[in-house]
Amino acid sequence: MSAAPDLTPVLTVVVISFEMARELPRTLLSLSPGYQQGMEGHLYEVIVVDNGSATPPVAADFAGLGLDLRVLHCTTGTRSPVDALNMGLAASRGGLVCCMIDGARMASPGLLSASIAASRLHPRPIVFSASMMLGHHPQWRAHETGYSAAVEDALLDSIRWPEDGYRLFEVSNGQSSAPSELRWYAPGHESNAVTLPRALWDEVGGYDPGFQTAGGGFSSCDLFSRSAHLPGVQVIVLGGEATFHQFHGKSASTAHRDGLDQLRVFSQEYFRLRNCAFKPVRKPFWFFQMRNQVLQKTTNPTKGAAIPPEQRYLDLLEQRLLNSGAREVEAHLRALVAVLRAEGRADLLKQSRAGRAYQLRRVIGAEQQGLLLDPTLLPSALTMTGRRRLQYLRRCVETVLNQAIPGDLVECGIWRGGSAMMMAGVLVARGDQERKVWLADSFEGLPRQDGDYDTTAQVDLLNANGLAVTEATVRASFTELGLMGDSICFLPGWFCDTLPSAPIERIALLRLDGDHYSSTMDALTALYHKVVSGGFIIIDDYALQPCADAVNAFREMRGIQEPMERIDQMAMAWRKHV
Amino acid sequence: MKTFDAAQVQSWFTRYLADFVDLPESAVTLDTTFAKLGFDSVDSVIISGAFEEAFDVEVDATLFLRNDDLRSLIEDLRASGLIA
Numbered sequence: 001m002s003a004a005p006d007l008t009p010v011l012t013v014v015v016i017s018f019e020m021a022r023e024l025p026r027t028l029l030s031l032s033p034g035y036q037q038g039m040e041g042h043l044y045e046v047i048v049v050d051n052g053s054a055t056p057p058v059a060a061d062f063a064g065l066g067l068d069l070r071v072l073h074c075t076t077g078t079r080s081p082v083d084a085l086n087m088g089l090a091a092s093r094g095g096l097v098c099c100m101i102d103g104a105r106m107a108s109p110g111l112l113s114a115s116i117a118a119s120r121l122h123p124r125p126i127v128f129s130a131s132m133m134l135g136h137h138p139q140w141r142a143h144e145t146g147y148s149a150a151v152e153d154a155l156l157d158s159i160r161w162p163e164d165g166y167r168l169f170e171v172s173n174g175q176s177s178a179p180s181e182l183r184w185y186a187p188g189h190e191s192n193a194v195t196l197p198r199a200l201w202d203e204v205g206g207y208d209p210g211f212q213t214a215g216g217g218f219s220s221c222d223l224f225s226r227s228a229h230l231p232g233v234q235v236i237v238l239g240g241e242a243t244f245h246q247f248h249g250k251s252a253s254t255a256h257r258d259g260l261d262q263l264r265v266f267s268q269e270y271f272r273l274r275n276c277a278f279k280p281v282r283k284p285f286w287f288f289q290m291r292n293q294v295l296q297k298t299t300n301p302t303k304g305a306a307i308p309p310e311q312r313y314l315d316l317l318e319q320r321l322l323n324s325g326a327r328e329v330e331a332h333l334r335a336l337v338a339v340l341r342a343e344g345r346a347d348l349l350k351q352s353r354a355g356r357a358y359q360l361r362r363v364i365g366a367e368q369q370g371l372l373l374d375p376t377l378l379p380s381a382l383t384m385t386g387r388r389r390l391q392y393l394r395r396c397v398e399t400v401l402n403q404a405i406p407g408d409l410v411e412c413g414i415w416r417g418g419s420a421m422m423m424a425g426v427l428v429a430r431g432d433q434e435r436k437v438w439l440a441d442s443f444e445g446l447p448r449q450d451g452d453y454d455t456t457a458q459v460d461l462l463n464a465n466g467l468a469v470t471e472a473t474v475r476a477s478f479t480e481l482g483l484m485g486d487s488i489c490f491l492p493g494w495f496c497d498t499l500p501s502a503p504i505e506r507i508a509l510l511r512l513d514g515d516h517y518s519s520t521m522d523a524l525t526a527l528y529h530k531v532v533s534g535g536f537i538i539i540d541d542y543a544l545q546p547c548a549d550a551v552n553a554f555r556e557m558r559g560i561q562e563p564m565e566r567i568d569q570m571a572m573a574w575r576k577h578v
Numbered sequence: 579m580k581t582f583d584a585a586q587v588q589s590w591f592t593r594y595l596a597d598f599v600d601l602p603e604s605a606v607t608l609d610t611t612f613a614k615l616g617f618d619s620v621d622s623v624i625i626s627g628a629f630e631e632a633f634d635v636e637v638d639a640t641l642f643l644r645n646d647d648l649r650s651l652i653e654d655l656r657a658s659g660l661i662a
């Protein structure tokens with residue numbers, strides 16, 4: 001005797017769409033067998049219920065995804081997704097049903113298999129997953145942060161989505177940025193992907209058609225709360241899996257600028273229908289986690305993995321810019337020894353032996369920390385900023401790329417160019433060909449006047465001992481390191497003359513290293529307004545009083561509230577919010 | 579303009595707020611500060627919405643933000659003429 005194979009899907013995913021031509025393809029890709037992990041042995045189906053889009057999605061358009069997909073059309077004509085959800089529930093065949101009220105949400109790669117595995121742990125399970133938002137700031141602040149569909153596309157490109165769907169956690173915000181770590185795990189008000197056995201969906205009666213505000217108001221919170229309070233059920237929260245909200249104009253509540261007004265309308269509707277307080281589910285819950293990708297991603301992304309070539313390259317560049325190899329320095333020293341011998345002053349060499357160990361420690365220490373030992377003894381490296389500041393700069397540029405912060409990279413005060421070379425190096429390593437690196441400098445050293453102050457005495461000494469570096473020298477170093485190209489733009493001249501008219505549109509990173517009050521103030525005045533939201537401002541010389549005075553005065557004048565972060569004993573930085 | 583009775587408003591708030599934070603009604607008095615109940619600005623909008631629905635009135639969005647406890651909130655409503 002052979003029984004007919006059971007073709008009942010183990011799981012149905014119901015996805016509601018409304019005018020989501022841009023977002024739905026990604027959502028469906030994220031639910032497809034090629035992306036979802038651990039679903040090989042499971043039959044599952046996806047039902048898209050379109051809620052009245054002008055041009056509804058067509059199943060054939062997604063044929064390549066290998067999904068068991070149906071597209072239904074809800075024609076009740078309401079702006080609330082509730083009817084569409086109930087329609088999807090009625091059409092579903094799976095033993096478990098996962099409802100996604102917002103078709104603009106992409107899934108993490110283990111969402112479906114974890115939902116199935118978690119539901120097997122209890123006879124009456126309510127499986128809850130976290131809701132995240134793409135972007136590094138809440139999407140409802142897009143009007144301040146400049147977040148847009150284009151920024152989001154670039155963000156997704158930056159993590160090479162859909163290569164490794166868990167990397168979505170790197171470019172999104174939500175629970176994990178909640179004030180308490182525990183918030184990550186707590187079930188809260190609602191889930192945008194909630195899975196219940198079909199019998200529980202029947203018992204709870206689906207979504208309440210009473211919720212008729214656009215986007216469904218609190219219908220999804222209401223569903224979660226009512227099901228979590230059914231007798232004998234167990235709420236199970238999925239760890240390490242989530243859905244990720246894509247930016248779109250049609251989303252409910254939180255993604256809106258007028259979110260608070262909407263919230264009030266939702267609350268009125270909820271009170272009218274339920275006559276009780278609107279609050280999160282506060283029942284004991286189980287926590288279920290199958291994979292720890294997310295932990296790895298958020299704690300130590302590179303641990304255990306092979307070091308990627310771009311990182312190797314940048315590590316090497318760092319060594320080179322800091323001149324840690326120091327062959328040339330040794331050569332200089334041997335040359336000095338040769339000179340002294342040739343001049344018959346070997347006695348000086350003998351004398352110097354006693355103090356040498358001590359002086360060597362001072363020199364090396366100062367160079368590593370980016371401090372000047374003496375105005376006549378500039379370091380031998382291509383940058384005088386030291387390791388901490390150079391690494392900080394590298395991380396900032398990497399962050400700019402990872403987070404798709406738009407704009408160019410600018411340094412005011414170049415000297416031999418090491419810092420600017422690091423900026424260029426990160427762009428090269430990451431294959432960025434869009435952004436420019438702007439190099440502003442007199443290329444003849446510090447100005448003698450700092451506003452009303454005559455600084456001739458110190459400045460002449462510094463300039464004569466190597467602070468003045470010509471543009472040709474800097475260009476030659478860029479060329480030597482293979483970093484010269486069209487994206488490297490020189491702005492030769494005094495800041496006050498060159499910066500106000502510099503053809504720079506937007507700045508993602510502004511690095512100021514001009515030492516003087518006037519140099520710092522001139523650069524801030526000419527360029528600060530071009531720094532985009534999320535952009536970095538690095539002040540190299542904050543430990544120098546004139547520079548700190550300029551920065552403090554400027555921040556006060558412009559009402560800049562963003563906190564400054566200390567990089568090392570010299571430098572500070574902050575990140576522009578709005 | 580509609581007006582309400584202070585006792586009626588107080589008892590509504592006591593019941594709603596206690597429900598909101600899952601505490602017995604006795605835990606919410608005229609002097610319990612909203613901060614102590616853990617309300618943030620989003621909560622205050624939600625509570626205002628429910629109040630508006632229950633009493634069929636419109637209140638200022640800042641009603642909760644500018645009052646620290648039920649006593650001052652009721653005084654505030656009295657000053658605006660909503661409570662007789």
Ligand SMILES: C[S@@+](CC[C@H](N)C(=O)[O-])C[C@H]1O[C@@H](n2cnc3c(N)ncnc32)[C@H](O)[C@@H]1O
Nearest residue numbers: 383384413414415419441442445494495514519
């Ligand atoms: C401390 S050095 C820069 C160090 C460099 N950023 C590094 O990574 O080693 C200061 C530079 O600022 C330039 N500079 C200072 N004030 C300036 C101004 N007002 N206009 C143009 N260049 C200026 C000097 O020529 C000098 O090259």
